[in-house]
Amino acid sequence: MPAVKGDGMRGLAVFISDIRNCKSKEAEIKRINKELANIRSKFKGDKTLDGYQKKKYVCKLLFIFLLGHDIDFGHMEAVNLLSSNKYTEKQIGYLFISVLVSENSDLMKLIIQNIKNDLISRNSVHTCLALHCIANIGSKEMAEALGNEIPKLLVSAETLDTVKQSASLCLLRMLRTSPDSIEPGEWINRAVHLLNDQHMGVVTAATSLIHELAGKNPDECKGCVSLAVSRLSRIVTSSYTDLQDYTYYFVPAPWLSVKLLRLLQCYPPPEDPAVRGRLSECLETILNKAQ
Incomplete structure (x- = not known):
């Protein structure tokens, strides 16, 4: 999981602490169900959630998923984080998508559009996050939509070394999963x-x-x-x-x-x-x- 203390997400730290202090599996499930109900109500009822709050709740969903529980909501909120200009919010959005979004998801077109925006961004950190997401998911739809963009990044004289490194490995993944999509x-x-x-x-x-x-x-x-x-x-x-x-x-x-x-x-x-x-x-x- 991403660092909690340095990012100031006290609610997440308290939730993780509560889970670790549970004396039984039943107590853990009860605490998780309570948290899921709270997050669901926040996503449904509070239309004024800012990026920090969305990030915090999406992080909790990620943690719950990693504990072995199914997550069937929060995907749209994670996609919304991709349009943030704050690194930590965008990072959590990409992490959630890489782990929890199926390559056949209805949200894939929206995700690809956000990735395209980050690939042409002048912020190299955002570009690397997008490349890592493509490499992690490696879907055919992504390869077909973005296959011609990544070679441009790889060979451009303006591309930073860190981006070239990520672009090389991303392109390698796409060649292995969807070779016909790369011209x-x-x-x-x-x-x-x-x-x-x-x-x-x-x-x-x-x-x-x-x-x-x-x-x-x-x-x-x-x-x-x-x-x-x-x-x-x-x-x-x-x-x-x-x-x-x-x-x-x-x-x-x-x-x-x-x-x-x-x-x-x-x-x-x-x-x-x-x-x-x-x-x-x-x-x-x-x-x-x-x-």
């Missing part, structure tokens, strides 16, 4: 060049995406071979200080190295003698270090 195009070649990005998080996420693309469009992604070898070589020959934040037990960026090696397995050995020689040096160095 191949010039963006694939530009995505391949993310292997050369300065941000290691972007490179790691993009490598997973490119591996998926290479399996479906090998010819369009073949430029990744030399770029992958170059990146692998830089990792293998780097010192501890070069990749200090990505070093695990004195091994620089081991997860990225494995991803790059798996990507290279999609293609035959490089024809270019220089690239082939560099790859051989990488493999020899890796084996020597492993021994």
Whole structure:
């Protein structure tokens, strides 16, 4: 669950405390039913609920659901939170939708419209929330409606690194669940060049995406071979200080190295003698270090 104290949702904190202090299952169910009746009456009767109150009640519904109880209302209030400009309200709205809204829901068109608004927002945090929601739900309807928007985010020079990272993983999910909804195009070649990005998080996420693309469009992604070898070589020959934040037990960026090696397995050995020689040096160095 999201943090409670820092957000000041005292009502939620008290409710969680009440549930934890219940001495029996019957007492817990009684307290939950009382809370559900209260939330239902608030949603039905109080038309002046502000964003904070909606967020608080939606959070309670989420908590009740996570305890194993069915929730059959509150979905519209969660969707309304998506249009908020406050991060915590939008975050709770997206969290509720990701967990509790079915991909066949009647609210899906309204949800998709809100997601579209956040994808083109200048607020990168809102954009990332939208991308995470798409990746979590991964419905065909979402893929068809938003499939052409995410590649634009991925390859745009104006996109921040955190958004590129999220866009890579979101696109990967969509390619796995609804591959026909994503049209191949010039963006694939530009995505391949993310292997050369300065941000290691972007490179790691993009490598997973490119591996998926290479399996479906090998010819369009073949430029990744030399770029992958170059990146692998830089990792293998780097010192501890070069990749200090990505070093695990004195091994620089081991997860990225494995991803790059798996990507290279999609293609035959490089024809270019220089690239082939560099790859051989990488493999020899890796084996020597492993021994």
